[in-house]
Amino acid sequence: MIPQGQSSSLERLHNVEQRIVRVVELSGAVMEELGNSQGPRAEAVAAHCREFMLYMKEIQTTLREEIKSACEYRPFEKCDYSARIANEICCKKLEYVIEKMDAMQLNMEQSSNGV
Structure with a gap:
């Protein structure tokens, strides 16, 4: 995960979007394994599920931080009027x-x- 201070909010949200795409890909890979004519490979399904859960945790953490940051936004705090x-x-x-x-x-x- 990228440290908060080193990227902008938009960059962090873009990374979340990429993780969501990867999560959907992992879901598809698990579905392929489950639909395999020779039966699913347990180690492959387990690896995909572990990676899926890791990405979900990162997505959840990042979105929670971004929502918290957005709630703390004060529009006139840095006013240069x-x-x-x-x-x-x-x-x-x-x-x-x-x-x-x-x-x-x-x-x-x-x-x-x-x-």
């Missing part, structure tokens, strides 16, 4: 300062031309 507003205010202030400096430069040019 105040930072964005502060940034926009700074930009407006800079635009105002540039406008005033341009006006001052224009006044200086006009007064130097008039002298």
